[in-house]
Amino acid sequence: MFSHITEKFEDIFRNVRGLGKITDANIKETSRQVRKTLIDADVNFKVVKSFIAEIEQKAQGTKIIKSVKPGQQFVKIIRDELISLLGEKSNELDFKNCPSVILLAGLQGVGKTTTAGKLAKFLKKADNSIMLVAADVYRPAAIKQLTKVGKSVNVKVFTDSIKDPIKICKDAIIKARKNKIDIVIIDTAGRLHVDEKMMQEVREIANCSSPNEILFVADGMSGQDAVKSAKLFHEAIPLTGTILTKMDGDNRGGAAISITRVTGVPIKFIGISENIDGLEVFDPKKIADRILGFGDIVSLVEKAQNVIDKDITNKLNKKIKSNKFDLDDFKIQLQQIRKMGSLSGIIGMMPGINSKVIKKMNMDDKQIIWTEAIINSMNNRERKNPNIIDGSRRLRIAKGSGRPVQDVNTLLKQFIQMKKMMKKMKNIKNLNFPMFGKY
């Protein structure tokens, strides 16, 4: 997420932090670099203009204040302004009614149906009863897709084969009310463009379902197109928020940075993977810190808490303490890490880790898969007792996994080192993340 823009900001801040004095010349130079970085990130030009004007004016104001570290002050100005641009604080969903209705709308393929499932899972955590409503009656497989999504999160899905989304929504809400459902999430059909037909349909669905939230789902990868469509949509039907999906991709950040200022509508969530857990509450402070390369340990811990299975972790901890941790356990541990998303994404959230360092570390997610393949090629005895893996066994394992013998050697060497380390750490409370390195 945001790797390119983060790298640029890290370079800018390296110079700014060292400034002993804020002068007209270095204000000008810094804002020139910030402007270029934002433009390259596909941020809306008007947003860039007002951002630059704001930081220049505030930096001018600090010229006269005697500060111990003027450079740091300048960094703070940029951070504060970015937080303000992103909307200042998280915006919660409105749940006043019973049932509360969330209407999801957006263009084709942006991730509405996936997001409906993610939202259901997210809201279920707070003990809400949820109903998903399949109001996309046009795409042949749409109802099936939502049904599957609902099953995966164990949430009821209201479907009907009639081709009338308005009636479907009306009936769904009547049923939800009868069954005392807390939250109804309506998945609507996507269109190629924001056109009158789409608007009309969403308007009618909104009229009949009185949603507490109308959320525009937009593809974060599509940059200013996402911003434009959200703006057009909001002009026709007032939105209560946006959700930017696919933020895990190679994202320049332009949509996330511009959309709130351009539309006046807050971003409420971001989609950060294809998985059903891949939804994050949008927090301007956290995102600003990620964009600027300050890391985001809070999100990392939250993410770990969400996806890492406590029972498994406890079992592994016990094994470590009794020195019984073997390669099978190691494989389970790798699978847990893999659930958290891409390795570079995880490492990127750690404060103080420079994005260039991440690139250099060559954090290839394939390495985890390869390691699993190597472990899979071992037999039970070998996994329980790696000491018996001699030269010919190594050759067999390498062949079986399709990896060079060198990789098998490295894995075994690192596993032995890790076991030694575990032996030394007698009082481990929680398993952290050993073995991030390259095997």
Ligand SMILES: Nc1nc2c(ncn2[C@@H]2O[C@H](COP(=O)(O)OP(=O)(O)OP(=O)(O)O)[C@@H](O)[C@H]2O)c(=O)[nH]1
């Ligand atoms: N990487 C990534 N992929 C996502 C995310 N959200 C959705 N997708 C993928 O985007 C594709 C389209 O998702 P859908 O949920 O079917 O999109 P939709 O808006 O319902 O599509 P239509 O109903 O056809 O308009 C799927 O392959 C999803 O897995 C995300 O946050 N990250």
Ligand SMILES: [Mg+2]
């Ligand atoms: Mg859909």
